[in-house]
Amino acid sequence: MPKLTKRLVDSLTPELKERIIWDDELGGFGLRIYPTGRKVYIVQYRANGRTRRKNLGQHGVLTADEARKDAKLIQADVARGADPSADRKARLRSPTIKELGKRFMTDHVELYCKPTTQYDYRNLLDKVVNPILGSIQVSEITFEDIATFHLKRQSTPYQANRGVMMLSKMLNLAEDWSLRPINSNPTRRIKKYPELQKKRYLNDVEQERLGAVLGQMLQDAEISRYVFAAFYLLLLTGCRLSEIQKLKWDYVTPTHLELPDSKTGRRRIPLPREACQLLQSLExxxxxxxxxxxxxGESHYNDLQKPWRKARTRAELTDVRLHDLRHTYASVAVTNGIDPFMLKEILGHKNLSTTLRYAHLSDDAVQKAAGQIANRLANRLGSIG
Known part of the structure; x- marks a missing residue:
């Protein structure tokens, strides 16, 4: 068969069976003619020991010369180790980000993460990631897609950053699961938004005011003895809210709270005398x-946020969250000279950097320390004026 040209292809007529006409100038380049009269340019090549064919386009949409150029490019890719037909099939089989998210939850998060982390991941997927990226195929998602997602969520920087972090983990797993090439994660080099850290804790006056309010609310039966105890225990132990809210008597010893599980695993929390006395007063x-x-009922107090909002309003502490009681514990500890490494163990942190973020020194303590430094230097320097 001579070289495939427009004139030749136009002249070819269909037969009862599909047939292929091969070009005599470029090996592997041909024209498939269907019984319906449809004519499609193809390229044939060998990759990984197998013969494959790839459609280039329909005659009329492509000219013979354009199809020949495309065939040469594909043959060059094959010579460098590519397999265009297999790559296309892989892309067609590729799951979407939404589908990858479902597998991420069942095959990773539910196996290795705590219930609270599972809840956070599921919320991120459903409310933050999937509405923007859910329909994109895992094999096709790019750096530009991730950057656009991050930009669209800039009004909520915390969610935007956590969304990228979760996507990074998901796409790393996609590589492990052979859904993407190794080292192709497109979340790399996404610059995170600055996050304003909430450095809130109670100073001495605020602690006294909160104590007075809680005492009055207990006396007036606005809160139960158990709610009162929960707020005090949060301050006296530095525990997380869930660790106190879901605390069982089986975990309480004369000297410690022995938690079989927590956000960071098994925990042994020192029980100070005041906290022990408070526990002993509970029926x-x-x-x-x-x-x-x-x-x-037969469960723990379900919603401590509601009485807390009432108490903090009464104490004029409307910007203080329950979690800030844990911040306050850490701040008082550091202000009173507790070693950060020891505080890390008390608070149950895995990393010292987390402890240091919690341990915000009060303005008075910082001012006092700065005054002591300046005083020593001034004594050595002599008279200032």
Whole structure:
């Protein structure tokens, strides 16, 4: 068969069966003619020991000369180790980001992460990531896609940054699962937005004011003895909210709270004398294993945020979150000379850097320390004026 040209291809007529006409100038370049009369340019090559064919385009959309150029480019890619037909099939089989997210949850998050982390990941997927990226195929997602997602979420920088972090983990796993080439993660080099860290803790006056308000609310029966105890225990132990809210009597010893599980695994929390006395004042219910009892039923107090909002408003501390009581514990500890490494163990942190973020020194303590430094230097320098 001579060289495929427009004139020749136009003249070829269909037959009862599909047939292929090969070009005699470029090996592997041909024309497939269907019984319907449809004519499609193809290229044939060998990759990984197998013969493959790839459609280049329909005659009329492509000319013979354009199809020949495309065939040469594909043959050059094959010579460098590519397999265009297999790559296309892989792309067609590639899951979307939404589908990858489902596998990420079942095959990774639910196996290795705590329930609270699972909840956070599921929220990020459903409310932050999927609405923008969910329909994009895993094999096709690019740096530009991730950067656009990050930009669209700039009004909520914390969510935007956490979304990129989760996507990074998901796409690393996609590489492990052979859904993307190794070292192709497009989340690299995404510059995170600055996050304003909430450095809030109670100073001495605020602590006294909160104590007075809680005492009055208990006396007026606006909160139960258990709610009162929960707020005090958060301050006296530096525990996380869930660790106190879901505390069981089985975990309480005369000297420690022995938690079988927490955000960072098993924890042994020192129980100071004041906290121990407070626990001893609480009445136990035989059919309820929890320390902080709900108003009825066999479970713990379900929503401590509601009484907390009332208490903080009464104490003029409307910007203080329950988690800030843990900040306050850390701040008081550092201000009173507790070694950060020891505080890390008390708070149950995996990394010292986390402890140092919690341990915000009060303005008075910083001012006092700065004055002591300046005083020593001034004594050595002599008279200033």
């Amino acid at each position: 136990r219910r035989e059919d309820n294993p929890y320390v902080i009892l709900g108003d009825h």
